[in-house]
Amino acid sequence: MLDSLLRIIALTIKEFLAVLKDPKSRISLFAPPIIQCIIFGYAASYDLNHVPYAVLDQDHSRASRRLLAKLDGSGVFERVADLNRASDIKPWIDDAKALLVIQIGQNFERELMNGQTTTVQLIADGRNSNTAATASGYVNSVVAAFNSEIRASKGEPPAAVTVVNRVWYNPNLESRWFMVPGMIATLTMLQTLLLTSMSVAREYEQGTFDQLLVTPFHPSEIMAGKAIPSWIIGMIQATLVLIVAQFWFRIPFAGSFVTLYACLGMYLMATIGIGLLVSSISATMQQAMLYNFVIVMPFILLSGLMTPISTMPPFFQTLTLANPLRYAIHFVQRIYLENAGLDLLISDLWPLLLMSIFTLSLASWMFRHRFT
Amino acid sequence: MDAISGSNIFKTFRLGAVETVQALVDVTFNIRHGTLTALVGPDGAGKTTLLRMVAGLMSPNSGRLEVLGLDVATNPQAIQSRISYMPQKFGLYEDLSVQENLDLYADLHGVSRKDRSERYPRLMDMTNLAPFMDRLAGRLSGGMKQKLGLACTLVRSPDLLLLDEPTVGVDPLSRRELWEIIRVLVKEEKLTVLMSTSYLDEAERCNHAIVLNNGKILVQGPPEEVSSLATGRVFLADPLAGQPARNLQARLFDAQDVADAVPEGGQVRLVRQEQGQPPFTDTLAGLTLTATPTRFEDGFMLLLHKTLADAHVTLPALSPTQATVLSQREVVIEVHDLVRKFGTFTAVDHVSFEVKRGEIFGLLGPNGAGKTTTFRMLCGLLGATSGKLRVAGEDLRIARASARKRIGYVAQKFSLYGQLSVIENLEFFSSAYGLRGQRKRERIAWAMQQFELNHLARLPSGQLPGGYKQRLAMAAALLHEPEILFLDEPTSGADPMARREFWRRITAFAEAGVTVIVTTHFMEEAEYCDKALIQDAGRVLAQGTPAELRNRADSHDGRRPNMEDAFVAIVEASRGESALKANQSQ
Numbered sequence: 001m002l003d004s005l006l007r008i009i010a011l012t013i014k015e016f017l018a019v020l021k022d023p024k025s026r027i028s029l030f031a032p033p034i035i036q037c038i039i040f041g042y043a044a045s046y047d048l049n050h051v052p053y054a055v056l057d058q059d060h061s062r063a064s065r066r067l068l069a070k071l072d073g074s075g076v077f078e079r080v081a082d083l084n085r086a087s088d089i090k091p092w093i094d095d096a097k098a099l100l101v102i103q104i105g106q107n108f109e110r111e112l113m114n115g116q117t118t119t120v121q122l123i124a125d126g127r128n129s130n131t132a133a134t135a136s137g138y139v140n141s142v143v144a145a146f147n148s149e150i151r152a153s154k155g156e157p158p159a160a161v162t163v164v165n166r167v168w169y170n171p172n173l174e175s176r177w178f179m180v181p182g183m184i185a186t187l188t189m190l191q192t193l194l195l196t197s198m199s200v201a202r203e204y205e206q207g208t209f210d211q212l213l214v215t216p217f218h219p220s221e222i223m224a225g226k227a228i229p230s231w232i233i234g235m236i237q238a239t240l241v242l243i244v245a246q247f248w249f250r251i252p253f254a255g256s257f258v259t260l261y262a263c264l265g266m267y268l269m270a271t272i273g274i275g276l277l278v279s280s281i282s283a284t285m286q287q288a289m290l291y292n293f294v295i296v297m298p299f300i301l302l303s304g305l306m307t308p309i310s311t312m313p314p315f316f317q318t319l320t321l322a323n324p325l326r327y328a329i330h331f332v333q334r335i336y337l338e339n340a341g342l343d344l345l346i347s348d349l350w351p352l353l354l355m356s357i358f359t360l361s362l363a364s365w366m367f368r369h370r371f372t
Numbered sequence: 373m374d375a376i377s378g379s380n381i382f383k384t385f386r387l388g389a390v391e392t393v394q395a396l397v398d399v400t401f402n403i404r405h406g407t408l409t410a411l412v413g414p415d416g417a418g419k420t421t422l423l424r425m426v427a428g429l430m431s432p433n434s435g436r437l438e439v440l441g442l443d444v445a446t447n448p449q450a451i452q453s454r455i456s457y458m459p460q461k462f463g464l465y466e467d468l469s470v471q472e473n474l475d476l477y478a479d480l481h482g483v484s485r486k487d488r489s490e491r492y493p494r495l496m497d498m499t500n501l502a503p504f505m506d507r508l509a510g511r512l513s514g515g516m517k518q519k520l521g522l523a524c525t526l527v528r529s530p531d532l533l534l535l536d537e538p539t540v541g542v543d544p545l546s547r548r549e550l551w552e553i554i555r556v557l558v559k560e561e562k563l564t565v566l567m568s569t570s571y572l573d574e575a576e577r578c579n580h581a582i583v584l585n586n587g588k589i590l591v592q593g594p595p596e597e598v599s600s601l602a603t604g605r606v607f608l609a610d611p612l613a614g615q616p617a618r619n620l621q622a623r624l625f626d627a628q629d630v631a632d633a634v635p636e637g638g639q640v641r642l643v644r645q646e647q648g649q650p651p652f653t654d655t656l657a658g659l660t661l662t663a664t665p666t667r668f669e670d671g672f673m674l675l676l677h678k679t680l681a682d683a684h685v686t687l688p689a690l691s692p693t694q695a696t697v698l699s700q701r702e703v704v705i706e707v708h709d710l711v712r713k714f715g716t717f718t719a720v721d722h723v724s725f726e727v728k729r730g731e732i733f734g735l736l737g738p739n740g741a742g743k744t745t746t747f748r749m750l751c752g753l754l755g756a757t758s759g760k761l762r763v764a765g766e767d768l769r770i771a772r773a774s775a776r777k778r779i780g781y782v783a784q785k786f787s788l789y790g791q792l793s794v795i796e797n798l799e800f801f802s803s804a805y806g807l808r809g810q811r812k813r814e815r816i817a818w819a820m821q822q823f824e825l826n827h828l829a830r831l832p833s834g835q836l837p838g839g840y841k842q843r844l845a846m847a848a849a850l851l852h853e854p855e856i857l858f859l860d861e862p863t864s865g866a867d868p869m870a871r872r873e874f875w876r877r878i879t880a881f882a883e884a885g886v887t888v889i890v891t892t893h894f895m896e897e898a899e900y901c902d903k904a905l906i907q908d909a910g911r912v913l914a915q916g917t918p919a920e921l922r923n924r925a926d927s928h929d930g931r932r933p934n935m936e937d938a939f940v941a942i943v944e945a946s947r948g949e950s951a952l953k954a955n956q957s958q
Contacts, residue, residue: 010803
């Protein structure tokens with residue numbers, strides 16, 4: 001038992017030496033998570049501002065100017081053109097110079113004054129459906145506010161039911177608050193998978209694995225010696241992303257560090273299990289790298305980071321159940337933003353535990369039977 | 373006019389900021405048209421540098437080098453269009469077939485369709501590759517790869533052919549075939565060939581030999597001139613009754629007044645330092661010496677010994693010879709009817725042998741004969757398809773992990789951690805074998821001293837010179853004092869000095885009771901073994917003591933057959949038989 005422990009420690013020390021001695025590999029372990037997190041924090045945002053729009057105002061009335069002033073004053077929209085003819089609309093949209101065109105008909109003010117219902121036409125560029133939908137939503141809320149002002153000015157009662165939005169845990173609905181904590185799980189997965197699978201594949205490729213196999217190392221000891229350094233390095237990388245989230249993006253951490261690290265530890269076990277599985281089927285570093293590319297994309301797409309899982313087709317929703325990243329993003333966001341305790345996260349933790357047990361034991365079996 | 377003429381060539385390389393290496397020092401030489409010249413010398417002597425310079429790939433720092441009448445420094449392009457150069461690691465595309473590789477090189481050299489149709493059949497005829505045109509280059513044996521490399525180098529008809537160690541890692545049969553190709557080229561096509569080699573018997577077959585050491589030319593001229601340097605100093609001596617020749621060889625190798633000693637035909641061949649003087653060491657005094665004709669190797673070793681006299685290596689002391697007769701020792705390795713198949717291909721075909729404690733057992737065979745596969749099965753790295761095998765009483769494939777403490781394994785390719793330093797590697801492997809505390813420190817200190825690694829302790833092992841990598845790998849495999857040592861091609865690519873040093877250590881370990889299993893391409897190294905086995909196409913062709921194996925070859929041209937003759941005779945006889953059987957069954 002002691003012998004076995006000492007062997008695992010020796011292998012762990014060797015792994016750390018191999019990774020940390022080379023300045024290049026030292027930097028490549030810790031710089032990319034920080035840089036990627038910062039890039040993601042800025043680039044991956046669904047929040048719109050400076051949306052270019054054009055106006056075809058055929059009414060030229062005080063009412064139409066008031067509506068347009070509200071749009072311009074919202075801070076979201078930026079008027080790029082005032083059009084004169086309906087035929088001008090197409091080129092502006094086609095050339096993507098304007099994302100939206102708002103057309104106000106010539107009877108706009110008259111109909112409003114007569115107490116009739118009038119319409120404003122909104123033409124949006126649907127080639128980017130996400131942005132178009134979000135921008136249309138903004139226009140709707142501006143128009144709704146305009147409506148209630150008109151009603152109030154005419155002394156009419158306000159609409160019977162109105163919705164008052166109060167967004168919890170992210171009061172300003174900034175998508176960065178959602179994305180960056182998700183990065184703690186995502187970036188750590190990318191790096192851990194690569195580190196684990198490459199460290200084993202490198203040994204196959206350079207013939208050192210044979211040399212290990214003729215020593216008294218048991219395959220499970222080799223696995224432990226490979227898993228422990230990856231686990232520790234993964235934890236450090238997660239910490240780096242956490243620091244960027246708090247001190248660079250200033251996203252307040254609401255939860256408990258103990259809970260977060262306990263959950264991350266479990267998650268990393270499952271990730272390392274997958275990394276070891278990848279390495280057990282690859283003969284060279286190139287193959288390991290390729291397999292990583294193949295599996296990482298589905299893991300991210302099916303994680304709920306980019307698109308909500310609930311909007312995926314049922315089959316793919318089922319697939320996400322086998323994705324450790326899905327659970328990790330979920331628990332990180334809940335701990336980070338709403339201070340969820342372990343009791344609330346059981347549903348995320350037991351699938352990760354199952355995955356760790358499954359992948360690690362399968363990888364251990366593969367290691368033993370690889371050479372027959 | 374000479375094909376190559378160099379005068380007072382100097383070349384220095386930078387190693388880091390201040391350190392420099394003198395690769396070539398005042399080299400002056402001439403090579404005539406239509407001759408075959410051998411460039412010999414230990415590792416790092418400057419052979420490759422000189423070849424690359426002749427190929428126009430670098431220019432001298434000072435001095436003048438003319439190739440085919442053109443100055444290398446000013447006309448490298450013009451020279452390159454008229455020569456062919458085959459580097460040590462020839463760039464074959466392993467995923468292309470033999471035909472595709474040939475076509476690729478023909479395209480690169482702009483060989484016309486018409487020339488190809490004349491050239492290809494001739495190349496195929498010389499290399500015997502015609503039946504394998506569609507096979508992927510990656511799936512050829514080592515010898516066939518070298519032949520294909522040579523064929524690709526010769527797709528056009530050069531005026532000068534440069535070959536850098538073309539026969540390294542190639543078995544004796546393929547080596548003879550390669551030599552036949554080169555001989556035909558020189559004789560029939562009047563090609564000028566300059567080749568470097570670490571096989572000294574090859575130098576003997578050349579018209580001209582240049583011996584390099586530390587960048588300087590020690591001697592140049594016809595090979596007989598080098599041989600004659602040792603005239604009157606070469607003798608054969610008989611070992612003590614009941615002892616292997618290597619014990620006497622090791623003692624003679626250590627002796628002050630002996631320049632070289634190797635086991636040969638059950639005796640020991642020795643080259644005395646000085647001619648005629650009475651012996652002044654006891655080892656030499658008690659022996660009956662029979663004079664024998666000199667050969668190139670004797671002269672070469674005598675030359676090098678003089679330059680190495682100051683830097684003599686300290687080798688492990690030999691323990692007092694044990695009186696145990698080999699036949700009374702216990703069997704430690706037992707292999708019975710061992711078979712290993714990969715799909716339909718049988719790599720190891722019903723192999724049986726036994727090895728006793730303290731024996732040196734050699735596995736010989738051409739490339740792809742199944743030696744490494746047999747080895748990997750013995751070490752437990754590969755499962756057997758059928759048959760029985762016992763190493764120290766256990767099958768390592770299924771035995772508990774601690775049983776592996778009893779063996780040490782040195783792979784063919786350097787397989788320690790290149791990023792880690794020498795000392796870090798040794799610390800890791802000692803922990804892997806469960807050494808700790810005082811004993812761990814002692815064993816590491818022993819290994820550093822024994823293999824003279826102390827001055828390199830902090831260097832990343834990947835940056836060690838070739839010979840030191842080999843030493844470190846041996847050191848790591850011996851830290852835990854294994855009973856059995858497995859060595860896969862330990863001397864492949866090593867120069868004659870390094871090989872003698874290696875065997876000197878092995879002899880000491882065997883005397884201390886370590887059982888050694890070794891594979892090798894160098895047939896004369898079988899003379900160091902107690903028993904050897906010759907394998908081809910997976911099957912055992914012959915096994916026995918070196919004397920028994922030698923006796924399987926006929927003596928022709930009045931010369932006693934050496935191990936290589938025996939090997940070639942045995943393998944060819946067996947291949948002839950199987951060809952005959954195949955014909956009969958059709």
